[in-house]
Amino acid sequence: MRLTGKIINWHADKAFGFITPNGGGDKIFIHKNALTNRNRSPKINDIVSFSVVKDNQGRYCADQATFAGEKVRNKHKKQVTPPIAKLSIYLPVLFFVVLTVSYFLHYLPQKIVFIYLGLSIITFFAYAFDKSKAQRGQWRTQESTLHLLALLGGWPGAAIAQQLLRHKSKKTEFRVVFWFTVVVNTAVLGWLMSAQRELLLSLLT
Structure with missing residues (x-):
């Protein structure tokens, strides 16, 4: 009704x-x-x-x-999952596969894998907590905080949360900044793995 x-x-x-x-x-x-x-x-x-x-x-x-004046859309109309939504699920999984392989090949210390995993879990729950507060009409977590968590290495958890929780997955401005943090974080990690590999290993092992 x-x-x-x-x-x-x-x-x-x-x-x-x-x-x-x-x-x-x-x-x-x-x-x-x-x-x-x-x-x-x-x-x-x-x-x-x-x-x-x-x-x-x-x-x-x-x-x-x-x-008022608009037609009711069919709620059960089949929706096509956009490519960016699929990417938000597949990319974090692929990223952790690459991290794990890099660890076994001695390109990365184990601590890096655990840091990304820990930050991803924290970020996922930060999204869940923010959505819960939005539904209750309470004070929200600042978007800058969510972006900072993603930039530090929690972006895989953020990407998965956006799709599984359907939170922050539609706002264009937020998504643009989010994917920028992904590019910056992975670029820094790639640089550390190449040019500064020995230094990184000495600091984290």
């Missing part, structure tokens, strides 16, 4: 707000990802039609929301 309501507040910087149903009742949380038309920025007093679902914490939130 679909409901109609009015957006009573909207936080553009955090991409979420709340709806008051026309029939009365508690206000409903809505995230920008719940909008079928994400090219339009919601404004206060906009009328929207939406369905209600429960999030991972069992709380009610809006889903498949459309602005």
